[in-house]
Amino acid sequence: MDFKNVKEYLGWLYYQYLLITSIYVLEPWEQSIFNSVLFSILAMVVYTSYMVVPVHVHLALEVFSGICGEQPESTMALMN
């Protein structure tokens, strides 16, 4: 299969999505309902991960660096 441009390729990808999820058999307004529900769920997932993931990663890095930082200091203290 040769695609003349990106638009045709994207159209084929959308067709594959319709076939695989069997939304292809539904009427157009039902397809719109399903697409909007799926899109809103995905948008919520993306937004939540954008808000939450950097903060958590920062906190996790702090905790790990805190543990690694303390270890050599405490042994030095014991020896002294």
Place this chain on the structure above:
Amino acid sequence: CCCFRLTRLFQGQESFEQAPMYVAVMTYLGFGLVTLFGYFRDFLRAVGLEKCHIAKERDEQKDFVPLYQDFENFYTRNLYMRVRDNWNRPICSLPGPVFDVMERVSPDYNWTFRLTGKTIPNVINMGSYNYLGFAENNVDFLKTVAERVQQYGLGVCSTRQEMGNLGIHQELEELVAEFLGVESAMVLGMGFATNSTNIPALVGKGCLILSDELNHTSLILGARLSGATIRVFKHNNMQSLERVLRDAVCSGQPHTHRPWKKIMIMVEGIYSMEGSVVCLPDIVALKKKYKAYLYLDEAHSIGAVGPTGRGVTELFGLDPSDVDVLMGTFTKSFGAAGGYIAGKKELVDYLRSHSHSAVYASAMSPPVTEQILRAMRCIMGLDGTTIGQTRVHRLAENTRYFRSRLQEMGFIIYGNDDSPVIPLLLYMPGKVVAFSRAMLRRKVGVVVVGFPATPITEARARFCLSAAHTKEMLDKVLFDLNEVGDELCLKFSQRKYTSRPKEQHHNNNDLNKDFKQDSL
């Protein structure tokens, strides 16, 4: 199929490859989503926001037991109706290797259809049961049939037992017995009724029927009507059959433990949904060991397999008298209608007076009888030509070619290498529908089968090859299948096949020339 090594020498390879896991997951997901939307639409219909196009109870009957709430009606209303333009397509020509399909459109998403008046001409027919190409309207070949119409008319207006026993019926029965290599045969007007009305005459209460998992509805109906106990064994699985036989012989009837009056094993020659061939030598060995009877339904295999078209007994090189009851239909390979039951003379004489359709059904129509006579004489070579044998060889060549090319392309195909019935697995309901529509746009008519007839995850397209298909037609179909397979991503197979050797090209070309000469 778990067969002994001896049978592997006689039969081709069978394969039932499993698709990757994501395919099953997406199929279930697809069905789940459409079911959810089905509930949503039912809710809209119940509330009144949407008009109900299908049968429903009247308002006065709302307190009665509901008629349309079970799963089957739900499935029909919400899944089948959406896509039913792929089934029951009206055709307006002979169902030969090519046919004409009438065009129809639907303004309201397949609730109603309107014929536009145009036809789609010369659609390649990959769905009709026309294995030897006898569905033809060539005037020279049908001369004797026309003579019979002039001699006898069309309706027989009686049953065989009263006034309907014509000379050609007896001629046909003798010819069928000679064709199959048995003592005697009986011919009936309808193939489905041959099974469903003769099995009750053979077995009754106190008998045991061992039926294959995937038997046809006519066999199941006949078994249930008979009143015998029915036990099912796994499809073509000899270990399962042996275990069930041993249990049956050891424990006897359910509560009294008396020995069974009769044990009958019911199998088919070719299973049309799977394309698999029965392991006949093993079943015959088991039946002799445990002293059971064998009922073989050769609806799809008579005329279509075997070196001279005599069916699965010839394919495996067995003696036809090893099978107690041979049954078959004339609908598939002979281009007619009706069925036969054959076996020992005492059996057939008994059935003539005790079988429901032999006694009550009206006799076979004379032109149909003559069509079977001419087709059978053609296959046996009794009409002095080699047309029949050429067609049997051509069907075998077409089968081998088509199957090997489909496997090379990467589709998942079920069944035995010798069977002219080829299921191509599609799995997802969206793809099933898109496949059928895409192939019709390319002027190839295919039959797709979905949930009630197949397991829910294994929807398929079923190709029935014919001796009348030329190599050009098959190549065109294969080319379209390749393109549609790429477009819809249907090539699920994970096996690697080597390309076929060059010498097959020569064989195909020679037979092509022979067939063209004979059909002039």
